[in-house]
Amino acid sequence: MTITVAGNEKEYDAGLTVTTLIAAEEVETPEYVTVSINDEFVASGDFETTTLKDGDNVEFLYFMGGGR
Amino acid sequence: MNKDYCKLDTKVILSKNDFDLIVEHGKSCLPEEACGLIAGLIEEVTADDSEHTYQVKTVKKVYPMTNTDHSNEHFNIDPMEQLKAIKDMRALGFVPLGNFHSHPETPSRPSEEDKKLAYDSKPSYMILSLMDGTNPVLNSFHIESDNVKIEKLVISEG
Numbered sequence: 254m255t256i257t258v259a260g261n262e263k264e265y266d267a268g269l270t271v272t273t274l275i276a277a278e279e280v281e282t283p284e285y286v287t288v289s290i291n292d293e294f295v296a297s298g299d300f301e302t303t304t305l306k307d308g309d310n311v312e313f314l315y316f317m318g319g320g321r
Numbered sequence: 322m323n324k325d326y327c328k329l330d331t332k333v334i335l336s337k338n339d340f341d342l343i344v345e346h347g348k349s350c351l352p353e354e355a356c357g358l359i360a361g362l363i364e365e366v367t368a369d370d371s372e373h374t375y376q377v378k379t380v381k382k383v384y385p386m387t388n389t390d391h392s393n394e395h396f397n398i399d400p401m402e403q404l405k406a407i408k409d410m411r412a413l414g415f416v417p418l419g420n421f422h423s424h425p426e427t428p429s430r431p432s433e434e435d436k437k438l439a440y441d442s443k444p445s446y447m448i449l450s451l452m453d454g455t456n457p458v459l460n461s462f463h464i465e466s467d468n469v470k471i472e473k474l475v476i477s478e479g
Binding site: 282285287319 | 354358390398400403407420426431434440441446
């Protein structure tokens with residue numbers, strides 16, 4: 254299947270989960286990454302059970318915050 | 322100046338218009354902290370001594386964003402706005418360069434919480450101090466755990 258990851262089309266086997274994709278894409282500091290699929294955010298607790306499908310558009314975002 | 326802020330390996334070029342935009346956003350959010358993203362281009366430049374290279378980040382677009390914490394002590398960039406900005410950057414051929422936030426009542430330097438929450442060392446972390454309302458101070462930092470380096474920030478008229 255073909256999915257778009259951070260703007261780039263990639264080929265992956267069907268059944269790919271978000272957790273597997275994070276590992277395959279060698280996402281840095283995966284514990285802090287936020288994932289959206291087709292502009293919908295995925296709860297981190299659902300990464301292992303969320304399966305990607307052909308045509309999905311995935312973005313990895315990082316928490317950005319701080320304080321004085 | 323803190324000795325940890327001495328090594329220069331990144332220069333950030335920001336237009337006066339974008340500097341003004343950051344200050345304007347910071348003031349419009351008072352008394353809360355303001356925040357946003359910066360995007361543009363990155364190039365590696367060889368220094369005059371030809372012995373080392375440094376990074377030049379040229380800011381091409383500033384994205385003022387919502388502080389979802391709505392606090393004068395904390396900020397958190399709205400993830401949905403972040404997502405939209407990332408797509409806009411990509412469409413324009415820019416790359417994410419970093420983020421900015423304001424300190425309404427404290428100096429332009431990373432707080433302990435800023436350092437703790439800087440999970441990614443690649444972005445530039447700009448901090449705008451508005452503690453002196455007539456003299457806003459903007460600095461750009463490289464933050465890698467407790468290691469903080471100030472980046473050379475050039476405000477250009479172009």
